[in-house]
Amino acid sequence: VLxxxxxEAAVMTGLALNCSINKxxxxxxxxxxxxxxxxxxxxxxxxxxxxxxGSLSYSLCIDSKMxxxxxxxxxxxxxxxxxxxxxxxxDDTRSQTLVDLNRAGVGLMEVVMEPDMCCGEExxxxxxxxxxxxxxxxSSQAVMAEGQxxxxxxxxxxxxxxxxxxxxxxKNINSIRFLAKAIDYEIQRQIEELENGGTILNETRAFDSxxxxxxxxxxxxxxxxxxxxxxxNLPPLILYDAKSLPANMNHQQVINIDWIHERLPDLPSxxxxxxxxxxxxxxxxxxxxxxxxxxxxxxxxxxxxTQMKPKRVIGWILKDLLSYLKQHSLPVKDSPVSSFLLAxxxxxxxxxxxxxxxxxxxxxxxxxxxxxTPLEIVKxxxxxxxxxxxxxxxxxxxxxxxxxxxVIMMVLG
Amino acid sequence: AALNDGLRSQVSAALKEGxxxxxxxxxxxxxLIKSTKFLNAYITVVExxxxxxxxxxxxxxxxxxxxxxxxxxxxxxxxxxxxxxxETTCASNMLKGxxxxxxxxxxxxxxxxxxxxxxxxxxxxxxxxxxxxxxxxGPVRNPWSYSKQYKEKSVPKxxxxxxxxxxxxxxxxxxxxxxxxxxFTCFAALGSDTGGSTRNPAAHCGVVGLKPTYGLISRHGLxxxxxxxxxxxxxxxxxxxxxxxxGSLAGHDPKDSTTIQDDFKPFELPNLTDVSKxxxxxxxxxxxxxLSSEILALWSKAADLFKNxxxxxxxxxxxxxxxxxxxxxxxxxxxxxxxxxxxDGLEYGHRSGMKDSTESMYAATRREGFNDVVRGRILSxxxxxxKQNYEKYFVKAQKVRRLIANDFVKVFRSxxxxxxxxxxxxxxxxxxxxxxxxxxxxxxQDDILTQAANMAGLPAINVPTALSERGLxxxxxxxxxxxxxxxxxxxxxWFEKQVQFPMIQLEEVKRHDSDVFQHQKSASFS
Numbered sequence: 001v002l003x004x005x006x007x008e009a010a011v012m013t014g015l016a017l018n019c020s021i022n023k024x025x026x027x028x029x030x031x032x033x034x035x036x037x038x039x040x041x042x043x044x045x046x047x048x049x050x051x052x053x054g055s056l057s058y059s060l061c062i063d064s065k066m067x068x069x070x071x072x073x074x075x076x077x078x079x080x081x082x083x084x085x086x087x088x089x090x091d092d093t094r095s096q097t098l099v100d101l102n103r104a105g106v107g108l109m110e111v112v113m114e115p116d117m118c119c120g121e122e123x124x125x126x127x128x129x130x131x132x133x134x135x136x137x138x139s140s141q142a143v144m145a146e147g148q149x150x151x152x153x154x155x156x157x158x159x160x161x162x163x164x165x166x167x168x169x170x171k172n173i174n175s176i177r178f179l180a181k182a183i184d185y186e187i188q189r190q191i192e193e194l195e196n197g198g199t200i201l202n203e204t205r206a207f208d209s210x211x212x213x214x215x216x217x218x219x220x221x222x223x224x225x226x227x228x229x230x231x232x233n234l235p236p237l238i239l240y241d242a243k244s245l246p247a248n249m250n251h252q253q254v255i256n257i258d259w260i261h262e263r264l265p266d267l268p269s270x271x272x273x274x275x276x277x278x279x280x281x282x283x284x285x286x287x288x289x290x291x292x293x294x295x296x297x298x299x300x301x302x303x304x305x306t307q308m309k310p311k312r313v314i315g316w317i318l319k320d321l322l323s324y325l326k327q328h329s330l331p332v333k334d335s336p337v338s339s340f341l342l343a344x345x346x347x348x349x350x351x352x353x354x355x356x357x358x359x360x361x362x363x364x365x366x367x368x369x370x371x372x373t374p375l376e377i378v379k380x381x382x383x384x385x386x387x388x389x390x391x392x393x394x395x396x397x398x399x400x401x402x403x404x405x406x407v408i409m410m411v412l413g
Numbered sequence: 414a415a416l417n418d419g420l421r422s423q424v425s426a427a428l429k430e431g432x433x434x435x436x437x438x439x440x441x442x443x444x445l446i447k448s449t450k451f452l453n454a455y456i457t458v459v460e461x462x463x464x465x466x467x468x469x470x471x472x473x474x475x476x477x478x479x480x481x482x483x484x485x486x487x488x489x490x491x492x493x494x495x496x497x498x499x500e501t502t503c504a505s506n507m508l509k510g511x512x513x514x515x516x517x518x519x520x521x522x523x524x525x526x527x528x529x530x531x532x533x534x535x536x537x538x539x540x541x542x543x544x545x546x547x548x549x550x551g552p553v554r555n556p557w558s559y560s561k562q563y564k565e566k567s568v569p570k571x572x573x574x575x576x577x578x579x580x581x582x583x584x585x586x587x588x589x590x591x592x593x594x595x596x597f598t599c600f601a602a603l604g605s606d607t608g609g610s611t612r613n614p615a616a617h618c619g620v621v622g623l624k625p626t627y628g629l630i631s632r633h634g635l636x637x638x639x640x641x642x643x644x645x646x647x648x649x650x651x652x653x654x655x656x657x658x659x660g661s662l663a664g665h666d667p668k669d670s671t672t673i674q675d676d677f678k679p680f681e682l683p684n685l686t687d688v689s690k691x692x693x694x695x696x697x698x699x700x701x702x703x704l705s706s707e708i709l710a711l712w713s714k715a716a717d718l719f720k721n722x723x724x725x726x727x728x729x730x731x732x733x734x735x736x737x738x739x740x741x742x743x744x745x746x747x748x749x750x751x752x753x754x755x756x757d758g759l760e761y762g763h764r765s766g767m768k769d770s771t772e773s774m775y776a777a778t779r780r781e782g783f784n785d786v787v788r789g790r791i792l793s794x795x796x797x798x799x800k801q802n803y804e805k806y807f808v809k810a811q812k813v814r815r816l817i818a819n820d821f822v823k824v825f826r827s828x829x830x831x832x833x834x835x836x837x838x839x840x841x842x843x844x845x846x847x848x849x850x851x852x853x854x855x856x857x858q859d860d861i862l863t864q865a866a867n868m869a870g871l872p873a874i875n876v877p878t879a880l881s882e883r884g885l886x887x888x889x890x891x892x893x894x895x896x897x898x899x900x901x902x903x904x905x906x907w908f909e910k911q912v913q914f915p916m917i918q919l920e921e922v923k924r925h926d927s928d929v930f931q932h933q934k935s936a937s938f939s
Contacts, residue, residue, distance in 0.1 A: 001670050029751055031798070035771055040754020097771070099759070227798035229751055229807070232640035234670055253674070 002234055006107035009139040010081050011239065011260050013109060014051030016133050016267055017076045021257050023239050025050045027231035032224060035099045036086035046228050049080035057269060058129040059287060060121060069284055074126050075114040084108045115154065115164065120180030127151055128176055132268040132290060144175050151179055155186040165200060170214050172206040182207040186214050279310035288318055294332035298339050305343030308350040316346060324367055336369030345374040358383035420600060420654045425482045428474055435485030439467035439529050442487040446531065446598045448921045452554045454592035456492050457500050458532035466529040473527065482657050484527030489593045489602040492533035493540050495634040496520055503636055504548025505538045507782030508762045517634020518666050519603060519645045526661050531599055534589030538784045540605055540638045542852050543613055543859035545588020546844065547786050553588035555581045555618055555841050556596040557885050561918035566884035581841035581885060584617035586610040587646060591618040594648045597922050601658050604646035607638045608741060609863025611646025612875040612890060616836035619877040619886030619917060623647040623655045626896045627870035628673045631666030639748040642867040652876065652906040656682050659898060680899050685907040689723035694829035698734035701861050705839040707881050712835050715878065715889050718911055729829060731820040734865060736813050738857055741864045743797050743810035750794025756782060786852040818869040825894050831904050832892040835862055840881040862890065872898050874905050877914040
């Protein structure tokens, strides 16, 4: 029986990736024997998948300072629905394999990209953007470490102008960082192999994160004939749009693509654009804001509670707050400094009651999370800016008087 | 009430009025099962739970709140339907000892209406076969082998060896269910029909066998053979009873995506008197090679019966019939190969002791668990599904299937209401003769008249018609339009009334249940 929510998720993702949604898609059985595949076949969409021919735009920084970004696109070949297998845990010490069937049969969405990327960095950026999109849509939490997003990389090399080389498939990649590493390693390995006169085998390799390299996988041998056959228990999947929807159809029974389209939330690219337009921040700022879970919301929350201009607030968010969070490996939601406290602090700064140096000191204190307000800390550490002109003049005069020689030398140049 | 009474017309009333109790019915059936054990119709008998169900039913009748016509009625279920807490073997080593964790939807529906489940019936292993002879629990014997009618007609050879060697097969693969209904051990039984597996044994055992339209009754919990052709089959002693069962089983099941969404309304069959508006089609291609002259004559006589009663009887053509066997074999084995892939010994069922590697364990398990017939079909099916063969065989067969289905569409569109054909090529063969040829050959021969209906998804029913010269039952088949079971059964009921098929005269039944013979039909159609 087909899971409605899976179909909706696939349609949403397809729309978000500019795909054509196939109004009729089919299900097939892919046969092979493996301990984690209890039925002896996996239900997938080999003949006609649910969505095809889309694109994903992502941005890369040209330099390491995040000050120049360039937009790239990778074509999406298709999105297909399929079943997950179980999980095999190999216990080599006892020569046994433990099979966990809990996730067998759960719905998966496979997104197939065209080979439009040229290095680990591009792939990492593209996958990161995909992750954000999936999270925004609610299709998936897409956390790689949890196995919610699994990425296999297909890598090949060729001389410019020549056809694409033989590709290898790299599996067992558990994070975006490792994805970039694995790809770059494999590219290097292939180049070296070819330059030494060797050939590349069309094989599957596993990424070894400890050694930072790819190794051939033992289990897959040769070319498998999966004996594809139409899945007889699942009729063709028919999706409708506003035009094709029959008049007396039960709303519960059908999926209307247009209805889903209308309800798509703002995609990351749109959100970024809005942040830039609304607050006058730089594009690269918007990237960082969206890259950290909850940071954009935090930023907007602070803005609501302070008069300080967004262009000034952003610095505090991206430099000060974020670096603290990174140092302590904390997500935004666990920040000991709430948006309220930060706004409070920035208000003192905005009203010129403290200097920015003092503000940094207060922030450091706030970070300890002892429950004091910014004002309390300022008073405690006597960080108030003197507002009284006369008092200032007296202090300056005293300093000058005390340092007569230096002042004369300064005045003389 | 007698064991051969019609459910709606007699048994239900008798139960309501207290003239007989569910417990009595249950006990009589259980006793008869014991005394007909030599038929080998049952693999598992669940005496305790059946009696408990009967008691609960009795309580309901006492309170005046029976759940329906089926409340308290003893039934049997073919052993390829999952039954919670009860062993489900498919007559295979692969599933010996396997206790189902859930009820098939059709089983659940019957239980929900108070039916009393007596046990699981015997079949060909994994429902592959046309004789009910190839299961691991041994062959099923046709009750008619022990009938007065058959014994009278059989040439006596030597003394005591007669009965033992002369017994005839039930047909298959739902032989156990057919034998159970035929020998009065239950009022109705569930079978399955993929290529004729309900209608074939129904014909040989002299009972009504209904194959419903594909998509009408849920397959959830029916261990699949060919997903695109399997249907649960209904076996009863009269057409009315089949309608009752159909009413309680048909309808959309969210757990089976191949069931249609439309609402199903159970119906009572009208007593048709005027057939002048009916158009009966006689497909000439069903005059198949090997069709016995006896059955041919019976078929002809039946056609005349309709004609004389005023119906329009026309010869029609289903030109692609001769390709159906080959087409069926390709599609059937392909789906079988796929459906049998789940039997690897890991999660349930038989697991071989072989431990060298996963692959060797799989291979040994499957070799030990499956019989030759099953293994043969798996190997063929996998061959047809190979990438290099897929277009040539599987896709081609699908196209031919479409042509076969279209043959029927054309004929029905031309004004024909019902098709009348033989169900089997001959009456039941003696076991010793049947096993001279292998399963594949037999299936190819015996399925020819029945499997087109599976390919086209159409409803079809076997109605017992007359006794052959050997004293064995012969049935005729009616094929109807998709989802027009009401029309199909109405015509079948009219025919049943005309032919007055004789009741089986079984010594065992006579001994146990003299009531049975009170309503014996005297006239017979032959």
